[in-house]
Amino acid sequence: MTMPTFQRSPFSRSEIIALLLLLSGVFFRVIRVDLAPETLPNFSPLMASALCGALFLPGVLGLIIPVVALLVSDALLNLHYGVPVLSVQLLWTLPCYLIAVGIGWSLRSRRTGMMFPALSGTLAASVIFYLVTNTGCWFGHAAYPQSFAGWVQALTTGLPGYPPTWAFFRNGLLGDLLFASLFVSLESSLTVVKRKDALLVS
Numbered sequence: 001m002t003m004p005t006f007q008r009s010p011f012s013r014s015e016i017i018a019l020l021l022l023l024s025g026v027f028f029r030v031i032r033v034d035l036a037p038e039t040l041p042n043f044s045p046l047m048a049s050a051l052c053g054a055l056f057l058p059g060v061l062g063l064i065i066p067v068v069a070l071l072v073s074d075a076l077l078n079l080h081y082g083v084p085v086l087s088v089q090l091l092w093t094l095p096c097y098l099i100a101v102g103i104g105w106s107l108r109s110r111r112t113g114m115m116f117p118a119l120s121g122t123l124a125a126s127v128i129f130y131l132v133t134n135t136g137c138w139f140g141h142a143a144y145p146q147s148f149a150g151w152v153q154a155l156t157t158g159l160p161g162y163p164p165t166w167a168f169f170r171n172g173l174l175g176d177l178l179f180a181s182l183f184v185s186l187e188s189s190l191t192v193v194k195r196k197d198a199l200l201v202s
Helices: 013-035 046-056 061-081 090-106 115-140 148-155 165-201
Strands: none
Touching (some): 046 090, 090 115
């Protein structure tokens, strides 16, 4: 009697964990809106999810999955707030997602010392997202004066009745850096374990 054989998963343990971390980070922003909307607004690993997903997911999936997951989370948030699923904000957010994915993809050739490049790339992507999206809001929102002073307002205090945009940036950057640190630390630990297992087998 022959024992049944099980087909090996095409993904490694570290790649599966990377996918789970990516999806958890992306959809944390959706869950947070319901559970703690007033606590640290915009505290979500937006850019870190895109960058780390491109960095650690295998092959072309590292390009596709982060962007698709972020766009789906955008659509869910739009539904939550009662605005069109596809809004003009996509013109500002999608290029930022692609930039973050591109930064992560460019770091794939590195095998060691990933923490500093990943955090630096996350910081750069977060700053770009902050500048591009708030400039887009300034340009497309009638409540902002279409002047240099109005642009500065969009980057700092924002509109009355809402938390200041600098606070959104601070909270978002904090979420990005914390998540990127966790992501890289866990993936590095799994790589060490994988190498030790390979040595034991050999």
